[in-house]
Amino acid sequence: MDWDAFFTVHSDLPREGPGCAADVHWALDAAGVSGAVPVCDAGCGPGADLEVLAEALPQARLTGVEMHAGFVQSARSRCARFGDRVTVVQGDMARPGGPYDLIWCAGALYFLGVTEGLSGWRAALAPGGWVAFSEPVLLDGEQPQAVREFWAEYPAITDLAGIAARVTAAGYRVRGHRLIVGAPWSAYYDPLQARIDHLRGTEPDSALGEALDRDAAEIALWRAASGQIAYALMLVQPE
Numbered sequence: 024m025d026w027d028a029f030f031t032v033h034s035d036l037p038r039e040g041p042g043c044a045a046d047v048h049w050a051l052d053a054a055g056v057s058g059a060v061p062v063c064d065a066g067c068g069p070g071a072d073l074e075v076l077a078e079a080l081p082q083a084r085l086t087g088v089e090m091h092a093g094f095v096q097s098a099r100s101r102c103a104r105f106g107d108r109v110t111v112v113q114g115d116m117a118r119p120g121g122p123y124d125l126i127w128c129a130g131a132l133y134f135l136g137v138t139e140g141l142s143g144w145r146a147a148l149a150p151g152g153w154v155a156f157s158e159p160v161l162l163d164g165e166q167p168q169a170v171r172e173f174w175a176e177y178p179a180i181t182d183l184a185g186i187a188a189r190v191t192a193a194g195y196r197v198r199g200h201r202l203i204v205g206a207p208w209s210a211y212y213d214p215l216q217a218r219i220d221h222l223r224g225t226e227p228d229s230a231l232g233e234a235l236d237r238d239a240a241e242i243a244l245w246r247a248a249s250g251q252i253a254y255a256l257m258l259v260q261p262e
């Protein structure tokens with residue numbers, strides 16, 4: 024993977040994985056998180072969900088943690104209107120600080136491992152605190168070829184019961200879940216496709232061309248089986 028080429032493609036995008044505002048609102052409602060609480064967005068990327076969290080929790084103090092400098096800058100610009108209520112830290116989400124009433128983590132916990140990441144976050148949660156994270160999930164039934172190819176680079180993927188088992192192994196309990204399928208993936212892939220189309224017209228070098236081809240192939244696989252490619256949004260709490 025040529026990371027320079029990757030980040031050339033993945034810049035100026037509204038988000039870096041599937042999701043939408045309704046997912047954030049569902050988690051806040053289900054957890055009953057409100058008021059002047061500390062909240063973390065772990066692996067916040069360019070800050071789409073951090074912005075939604077800040078709007079939904081007008082008294083909360085929010086911390087985005089993100090390792091990639093370009094995304095940190097994007098998230099800071101995007102959330103500047105919230106003043107010092109929102110901080111974006113360039114750092115490792117394995118050590119997010121805290122304690123927090125909620126750690127939100129969209130499409131990033133798999134970098135740590137579900138069990139490993141949740142285990143490490145125990146110390147970052149306030150008493151009664153929550154974690155909401157999204158994780159690739161296999162839906163019930165036969166997996167079409169496009170689904171198998173789509174997830175080929177994530178062999179650790181399981182069904183919902185498998186995610187629940189990894190949550191339990193960390194000493195947490197599943198309090199709720201919902202599927203992320205369809206429109207929240209368009210919210211990621213439509214702007215990415217537009218960026219690919221734009222960069223194709225700029226005479227890309229071979230490294231950039233390969234990065235564009237890789238992302239275009241991923242989008243094509245998703246389009247071939249968009250109803251069967253899903254994340255599970257998991258709402259969990261320590262036992």
Ligand SMILES: C[S@@+](CC[C@H](N)C(=O)[O-])C[C@H]1O[C@@H](n2cnc3c(N)ncnc32)[C@H](O)[C@@H]1O
Nearest residue numbers: 038039040066067068089090115116129131134
């Ligand atoms: C698939 S993207 C999702 C970004 C964002 N949550 C969203 O939905 O747009 C995963 C993000 O996690 C970040 N990341 C991965 N490992 C990390 C770590 N150990 N510490 C901080 N950020 C990390 C990546 O840089 C990337 O921005």
